[in-house]
Amino acid sequence: MQDIKIKSVRFDESEVQSLVAENLRDLSERYGGTGDDTPITADDFAAPNGDFLVAVADGELIASAGWRRHGDDAELKRMFTTQTARGRGVARRMLAAIEDSARDAGCRRMILETGDRQPEAIALYESAGYVRVDNFGYYKDHPDVLSYGKSLLPDFAG
Structure with a gap:
C-alpha cells in the first residue's frame, strides 16, 4: 500500500469540499435526495471543539473524517473513503486517528449516525467496538438511521 499521510485541515478548504461533495454524492446514490442535510459549518470542526482530518496518498485526498463536540461526546461526521481507496484499511486508520483527536481534546465518547444502507460502515x-445507542441528532427520527457510540476513555463505560 502506498504511503498515506493523515493530517488535520480546515473543513472549508476547496479541496476538502470536493471530497465532501463526493461523499454526499455517494450518500445520495444510497438514500436519494442530497445525501445528508445535517447543518454543518467549518467552525464545527475548529479546535478545541472539533477537528477535520484527511488521508492523502500520492497528493490526492482519499478519505476524510471529522468530529464536533456534542457535550462531553465527540460526534463523528463526514467519515468517507473514496471508491479507489476502499478495502485497504484506510477507513480503519482514519477512524483510529479521529478517535485519538477527540480523546486528546478531552471527549469521553465518540457517537455517530449512519444509515442502514451502509453495510461496510x-x-x-462494530468491529472497532462501537455499540448501538439511542438515536440522536438531525436524523434521530428517521427509520433508516442507526446510532452508535464508543467510549474513548478507559474509565468511562458510557
Missing part, C-alpha cells in the same frame, strides 16, 4: 464501526 456498520461493519467497520
Whole structure:
C-alpha cells in the first residue's frame, strides 16, 4: 500500500469540499435526495471543539473524517473513503486517528449516525467496538438511521 499521510485541515478548504461533495454524492446514490442535510459549518470542526482530518496518498485526498463536540461526546461526521481507496484499511486508520483527536481534546465518547444502507460502515464501526445507542441528532427520527457510540476513555463505560 502506498504511503498515506493523515493530517488535520480546515473543513472549508476547496479541496476538502470536493471530497465532501463526493461523499454526499455517494450518500445520495444510497438514500436519494442530497445525501445528508445535517447543518454543518467549518467552525464545527475548529479546535478545541472539533477537528477535520484527511488521508492523502500520492497528493490526492482519499478519505476524510471529522468530529464536533456534542457535550462531553465527540460526534463523528463526514467519515468517507473514496471508491479507489476502499478495502485497504484506510477507513480503519482514519477512524483510529479521529478517535485519538477527540480523546486528546478531552471527549469521553465518540457517537455517530449512519444509515442502514451502509453495510461496510456498520461493519467497520462494530468491529472497532462501537455499540448501538439511542438515536440522536438531525436524523434521530428517521427509520433508516442507526446510532452508535464508543467510549474513548478507559474509565468511562458510557
